[in-house]
Amino acid sequence: MMSDTETLRDEVRAWLAEHWDADTRRAKSGGSLPDWMDQVVAAGWAVPGWPAEWWGRGLDKQSVSMIVNEFRKVGAPGAGQDRTNITANSVMQFGNDELKRKIIPEFLSGRASQCLLYSEPGAGSDLAAVRTRADFQGDHYIVTGQKVWTSGAQNADYGLLIARTDWDVPKHEGLSFFIIEMRQPGIEIRPINQITGDSHFNEVFLDGAVVPVENRVGDEGEGWKVMQTALAVERLVMGDGAGERRQGSAKNNVISLIDIARETGKINDPVARQEIAQAIAYRKLNALNMLRAKQEMAQGSASPIMSLGKLAMSRILHEDARVMTKLLGAASMLDGPTHLLAADINYRTANAYMTSIGGGTDQIQRNIIGERVLGLPRETEADRNEPFRESRAVTG
Structure with missing residues (x-):
């Protein structure tokens, strides 16, 4: 007799x-990729851990993992977004029913894209x-301010925006979270040129931009709580190697280390072998930690464990680049189309800093881990409980 798991796997x-x-x-x-994603959503595979009335199947975390693995085996996208889709998860947990019906299908299908208007x-x-x-003005909010380090703002349909709606309460209590349409008057986007030659990041200036009240996620003043969920999903994705995948490399980084060692004649060098083995160990350990994080995310938790994975992936990318550079030796100083391997390694070295910054810097992750995982004393914040209007951020 087949178990429920075997029956589901067969299905x-x-x-x-x-x-x-x-x-x-x-x-x-x-058809297009969004057309395929529509099929995945309709079948309940996109967010299988969610209730059936919200595009899911109400399955447990082990079943969700199994579904994701089956999709991965055949190279099919779209499953398991109840762990990885930042906008959908934030709206599902905190949005009202009207906002869920309006926003979530667009993001599950991939027809809409977001940027993060936080820093x-x-x-x-x-x-x-x-x-x-x-x-707040009648049935909408007028937004004014500046954001920075915003990835993908040039092409985003919506921005996940944290903004201050109350200046007379402590800073964490006066924030609200919105989904704002990016293609409107009052929003100016300026790309930031990176050392890699890319411009993933942007400055975003908001001057009289409008967001309807129905696009507020959660209650007014609940923005800090909503953003913690959004950040947890982002860190989970980054800890799983999203920054590395953006490089567009066809190879896995660990395999690249072994290939470079062979190509440079160092595959039998005991020091090189030790460093490559250490790099593999970092990845294996992080993969186990990410399984923990995904299980907690499936249960609706914004656990600080995500910070461990995000920090670990940052270390992995920097360490891989260091070992690659060492294996290549003096040739790593070369670059350009006539030295493709050196160019790739140089790109990886510079691009590793994107993971060190995005989703909260490495230093922020260490603070979170110290306080919420290890139970160390919180960093002193003299203005934490003061009305924000009277805080040092305003008064200088």
Whole structure:
């Protein structure tokens, strides 16, 4: 007699065999990627841990993991977004029913994209000190302020915005969370040029931009709590290697280390072998930690464990780049199209800093781990309980 898990696995495999071509990695029905994602959503595979009335199947975390693995085996995208989709998860947990119906399907299908309007020039390490304001006027808010280090703002349909709606309460209590349309008057985007030659990050200036009240996620003043969930999902994704995948490399980083050692004649060098083994160990350990984090995310937790994974991936990328550079030796000083391996390693070295900054800097992750995982004393914040209007962030 088959178990419930075996029955579900057979159902997933049969559905994939009917709808997905594993050889071409395309939907058998043709169409665009969003068309395929619509099929995944309709079948309940996109967010299988959510209730059936909200596009899910109400499954436990082990079943969700199994579904994600079956999709991964055949190269099919779209499953398990109840762990990885920042906007959908934030709205699902805190949004009202009307906002869920309006926003979530767009993001599960991939027809809508988001950017994260969190950090400001004066509010990075102390994110609760944001000064972008959202003033309520009738049935909408007027937003004025500046954001920085915003990835993908040029192409985003919506921004996940944290803004201050009350200046007379302590800083964490006066924030609200919104989903704002990016393509509107009052929003100016300026790319930031990175050392890699990319411009993933941007400055975003908001001057009279409008966001309807129905696009507020959670109650007014609940923004800090909502943002913690959004950040937890982002850190989970980054800890799983999103920054590395953005490089577009066709190879896994660990395999690249071994290939470079062979190519440079150092595959039998005991020191090189030890460093490569250490790099593999870091990845294996982080993979186990990410399994823990995904299980907690499936249960609706914004656990600080996500910070461990995010910090670990930052270390992995920097360490891999260091070992690659050492293996290549003096040739690592070369660059350009005639020295592709050196160019790739140099790109990886510089690009590793993106993971060190995005989703909260490495230093912020260490603070979170120290306070919430290890139970160390909190860093002193003299203005934590003062009305924000009277805090140092405003008065200087």
